Amino acid sequence: MSALTFTARQETAQRVDMSPLVCQLLKDLTVTEIAAIELQNGKRKMRADELFEIKGSDTQNIVIKNSFAKLDFIAKELQEGSVTVEGEAGAYLGMGMKSGAITVHGNVGLYAACEMKNGLLTINGNAGDFLGAALPGNKQGMKGGTVLVKGNVGQRAGDHMRRGIMLIEGNAGDYCGSRMIAGTIAVMGQTGRFLGYAMQRGNLLLWQQPILSATFNDCGSHTLAFLPILFKSFAKFDSRFADATQAFNRVQRYGGDMAEKGRAEILVKL
Amino acid sequence: MIINGVSIDETFAEAFPMKATRAIITAQNEKWAMISAQAMTGFATSVIACGCEAGIERVLDPSETPDGRPGVSVLIFAMGGKGLAKQLETRAGQCVLTSPTSALFAGIDEGLQIPLGKNLRYFGDGFQIAKKIEGKRYWRVPVMDGEFLTEATTGRVDAVGGGNFLVLAESQPQALAACEAAIVEMKKLPNVIMPFPGGVVRSGSKVGSKYPALGASTNDAFCPTLKGITKTDLSPEIESVMEIVIDGLTKEDIDKAMRVGIQAVCDLGAENGIKRISAGNYGGKLGPFHFDLQEIMA
Numbered sequence: 001m002s003a004l005t006f007t008a009r010q011e012t013a014q015r016v017d018m019s020p021l022v023c024q025l026l027k028d029l030t031v032t033e034i035a036a037i038e039l040q041n042g043k044r045k046m047r048a049d050e051l052f053e054i055k056g057s058d059t060q061n062i063v064i065k066n067s068f069a070k071l072d073f074i075a076k077e078l079q080e081g082s083v084t085v086e087g088e089a090g091a092y093l094g095m096g097m098k099s100g101a102i103t104v105h106g107n108v109g110l111y112a113a114c115e116m117k118n119g120l121l122t123i124n125g126n127a128g129d130f131l132g133a134a135l136p137g138n139k140q141g142m143k144g145g146t147v148l149v150k151g152n153v154g155q156r157a158g159d160h161m162r163r164g165i166m167l168i169e170g171n172a173g174d175y176c177g178s179r180m181i182a183g184t185i186a187v188m189g190q191t192g193r194f195l196g197y198a199m200q201r202g203n204l205l206l207w208q209q210p211i212l213s214a215t216f217n218d219c220g221s222h223t224l225a226f227l228p229i230l231f232k233s234f235a236k237f238d239s240r241f242a243d244a245t246q247a248f249n250r251v252q253r254y255g256g257d258m259a260e261k262g263r264a265e266i267l268v269k270l
Numbered sequence: 271m272i273i274n275g276v277s278i279d280e281t282f283a284e285a286f287p288m289k290a291t292r293a294i295i296t297a298q299n300e301k302w303a304m305i306s307a308q309a310m311t312g313f314a315t316s317v318i319a320c321g322c323e324a325g326i327e328r329v330l331d332p333s334e335t336p337d338g339r340p341g342v343s344v345l346i347f348a349m350g351g352k353g354l355a356k357q358l359e360t361r362a363g364q365c366v367l368t369s370p371t372s373a374l375f376a377g378i379d380e381g382l383q384i385p386l387g388k389n390l391r392y393f394g395d396g397f398q399i400a401k402k403i404e405g406k407r408y409w410r411v412p413v414m415d416g417e418f419l420t421e422a423t424t425g426r427v428d429a430v431g432g433g434n435f436l437v438l439a440e441s442q443p444q445a446l447a448a449c450e451a452a453i454v455e456m457k458k459l460p461n462v463i464m465p466f467p468g469g470v471v472r473s474g475s476k477v478g479s480k481y482p483a484l485g486a487s488t489n490d491a492f493c494p495t496l497k498g499i500t501k502t503d504l505s506p507e508i509e510s511v512m513e514i515v516i517d518g519l520t521k522e523d524i525d526k527a528m529r530v531g532i533q534a535v536c537d538l539g540a541e542n543g544i545k546r547i548s549a550g551n552y553g554g555k556l557g558p559f560h561f562d563l564q565e566i567m568a
């Protein structure tokens with residue numbers, strides 16, 4: 001059975017809500033029924049086959065080709081199977097994802113992995129602001145699973161993050177880990193200003209020395225036993241994080257945010 | 271049955287069901303992992319008064335441990351789940367948490383999960399940090415030498431305790447030498463411990479006592495100094511009897527350990543003063559697991 005493939009015929013002027021085209025909702029549908037699904041496109045609705053050429057039938061393995069940055073809510077609340085995006089993805093990619101795998105071969109927009117619960121989200125390009133964050137007004141962002149970004153991420157990555165692991169091979173924008181409740185964000189590249197702003201608990205694991213706020217205090221250099229276990233868990237990823245030469249267990253530890261609970265830590269490779 | 275001049279009694283060892291778990295202790299080097307493991311498994315020879323039976327299973331290579339440091343695996347057995355959990359937690363808290371550079375991990379993933387470091391975390395007084403990695407929860411507890419890393423829980427499984435055999439010899443040194451040879455071989459096997467000092471017990475017991483308060487008392491039938499005044503099980507040439515007790519995760523593990531141990535004793539043979547191999551048989555009063563000596567050695 002070949003992958004259920006949606007190939008975009010052209011880019012739309014307005015944004016498209018892709019949330020109906022997710023594995024668990026398509027499970028028992030025929031290709032004809034899938035083609036008739038109506039997608040919200042700006043103010044109007046359009047049939048799926050109006051926007052996409054549809055091929056294949058494996059609803060547990062969805063591929064979106066010629067994807068562009070106005071396709072929002074791709075793989076929303078994914079519960080099973082895999083979704084592969086060839087091209088860019090819009091906002092809210094993998095929002096509330098519960099299981100399975102999403103892979104994007106391009107850049108993604110705002111709020112990717114927001115309030116994600118489990119599974120693996122891989123972004124081979126860059127990610128926009130609020131990666132793994134909580135929706136505006138909500139108190140908890142990403143609650144589990146792994147997000148792997150091979151490019152850079154925007155501002156507020158991990159805002160209100162509760163649990164899970166975010167791996168960023170590139171740079172992170174300002175306010176990385178802001179208001180984080182718990183969880184781990186690892187950044188190999190540079191980090192921006194206001195790192196860990198109002199962070200309560202959790203780890204920021206950094207390869208480069210950051211610009212630190214006055215509310216993070218130096219706790220000295222340490223060899224931490226949990227780091228080899230953490231790095232060992234990265235070995236399964238197709239990523240620089242899986243490279244054993246990138247692993248370390250000797251760190252400079254900064255505790256903070258002392259303006260908040262002060263139980264979070266920023267660990268910087270020594 | 272006679273092996274190398276050693277008579278194997280037509281009897282069986284009697285064992286009973288227990289609950290067990292395995293913990294892995296790592297440290298900066300093998301020396302400190304071993305010190306911690308020895309402390310954790312100290313005073314744990316018999317459930318009669320120690321609360322549990324515990325022992326060092328084996329030394330682990332860094333490649334076998336979760337954090338890539340040298341380690342030691344220990345097995346702990348108790349009569350019930352509650353008792354096991356209590357002993358595990360107390361021993362982990364007093365003997366591993368306190369031991370320099372140590373870390374503590376689950377050695378069994380399956381079975382009911384019981385607290386390992388789950389409650390020890392409170393020693394961190396609010397500074398402790400949880401980390402969930404690949405579905406396992408770890409606690410990082412700040413301590414004066416750095417951080418104590420411990421897995422939150424470990425698995426509890428059904429196990430078998432009290433497998434045993436008796437070595438009957440013409441002299442005390444010969445009995446001890448034979449037991450030492452057996453222990454060397456038995457220690458090479460996984461999933462078993464021999465909980466008594468050095469793996470050998472010289473004060474084997476029978477069920478019951480003339481004193482109502484005691485549940486067990488000396489096994490007078492195998493005490494050589496009582497040969498003339500009690501219903502003895504010893505022939506005149508036997509001057510010393512020693513016992514090896516085995517706890518194992520499964521009946522098969524004990525079977526194998528008994529076979530290896532008895533074989534090592536028999537290899538010394540009659541020429542080294544070993545006359546008989548017998549077993550602690552309590553007429554079915556002690557437990558449902560029976561290890562027939564002749565069947566094991568067949």
